[in-house]
Amino acid sequence: MAAKAAAFLAGQQITMTQCGLCGTEIAGVNGRYSCGVCGWTNPWWEGTSTLPSAQDDVQT
Numbered sequence: 001m002a003a004k005a006a007a008f009l010a011g012q013q014i015t016m017t018q019c020g021l022c023g024t025e026i027a028g029v030n031g032r033y034s035c036g037v038c039g040w041t042n043p044w045w046e047g048t049s050t051l052p053s054a055q056d057d058v059q060t
Helices: 002-010
Strands: 014-018 025-029
Touching: none
Parallel strands: none
Antiparallel strands: 014 025
């Protein structure tokens, strides 16, 4: 399980942009953002990588 988690984390990239609503500089993971100032979020399909499927979501 630890090797699977490490492989998943290796594929993650922290990205930066400006909030689409208030302009605050925000960070996200793989192009997916949520602003802590105004609550804006970008659509999930705007990310830079494919989201894991339900089968890949390991519940412990």
